[in-house]
Amino acid sequence: MMKNVIEIANLRVVRGGREVLPDLTVSVPAGQVVGLLGPSGSGKSTLIRAVVGVQVVESGEVTVLGEPAGSPSLRRRIGYVTQSPSVYDDLSVRANVRYFANILGAPASATDEAIEAVDLTSHADSLVGRLSGGQRSRVSLAAALVGDPELLVLDEPTVGLDPVLRRDLWELFNRLAAQGRSLLVSSHVMDEASRCDRLLLLREGQILADDTLPALLVRTETDDAEHAFLSLIDRAEEAAR
Numbered sequence: 750m751m752k753n754v755i756e757i758a759n760l761r762v763v764r765g766g767r768e769v770l771p772d773l774t775v776s777v778p779a780g781q782v783v784g785l786l787g788p789s790g791s792g793k794s795t796l797i798r799a800v801v802g803v804q805v806v807e808s809g810e811v812t813v814l815g816e817p818a819g820s821p822s823l824r825r826r827i828g829y830v831t832q833s834p835s836v837y838d839d840l841s842v843r844a845n846v847r848y849f850a851n852i853l854g855a856p857a858s859a860t861d862e863a864i865e866a867v868d869l870t871s872h873a874d875s876l877v878g879r880l881s882g883g884q885r886s887r888v889s890l891a892a893a894l895v896g897d898p899e900l901l902v903l904d905e906p907t908v909g910l911d912p913v914l915r916r917d918l919w920e921l922f923n924r925l926a927a928q929g930r931s932l933l934v935s936s937h938v939m940d941e942a943s944r945c946d947r948l949l950l951l952r953e954g955q956i957l958a959d960d961t962l963p964a965l966l967v968r969t970e971t972d973d974a975e976h977a978f979l980s981l982i983d984r985a986e987e988a989a990r
């Protein structure tokens with residue numbers, strides 16, 4: 750297995766005339782759940798868009814699974830879920846997932862397996878338009894899983910979900926990593942840090958920390974991710990003075 754599934758060097762992205770990612774260098778190891786955490790507007794979605802190859806970049810290099818981001822050969826190897834579920838309301842859960850399975854050339858059995866993985870088997874024949882927000886985002890996730898991707902890139906997949914569903918989804922992410930997949934999962938909820946094998950803390954387009962949660966807590970002498978993040982901000986501001 751390759752060591753890093755994502756390698757980013759000196760990435761610079763400008764959006765709407767603003768430098769959103771000034772000069773970002775980071776890597777994401779294989780076989781882990783890596784949390785991309787940071788406040789709203791810190792650049793998480795922009796970074797994710799660069800990884801999946803849909804973001805115009807000024808300069809820098811983004812290498813994913815050994816290929817330049819956006820390479821056609823990566824399409825089947827990456828599962829990407831955007832913040833708003835991209836599914837068809839007028840189709841059933843099964844028809845939605847089967848549609849993506851057909852595009853990806855996945856075997857027939859993959860549809861029901863992906864629906865099972867996101868715990869929607871009992872709703873497989875329901876129209877997606879009649880599902881709750883959380884169920885709809887799980888349909889999106891099933892669509893991303895159906896091609897059996899090596900890397901899953903999920904942009905705030907747990908937003909708006911109740912605590913039980915959030916826990917269930919994180920358990921699913923951990924299971925997927927245990928099966929050898931790699932996951933990059935963004936969130937602005939700091940307490941989701943405890944669910945990740947490794948954390949990237951992003952603030953104003955800069956990586957404040959790239960570490961495991963236990964190491965981060967030791968280094969900042971704090972007892973949760975939120976305080977660790979605040980402590981790192983204070984240190985960065987002191988250093989800049």
Ligand SMILES: Nc1ncnc2c1ncn2[C@@H]1O[C@H](COP(=O)(O)OP(=O)(O)OP(=O)(O)O)[C@@H](O)[C@H]1O
Pocket residue numbers: 764765766767769787788789790791792793794795796937
């Ligand atoms: N389409 C766009 N055009 C111009 N600027 C944009 C666009 N989308 C985002 N931005 C700007 O880029 C910056 C980073 O946005 P981004 O969506 O990457 O942040 P984020 O960390 O994902 O935030 P959130 O958690 O709210 O989704 C913000 O300042 C935002 O205003």
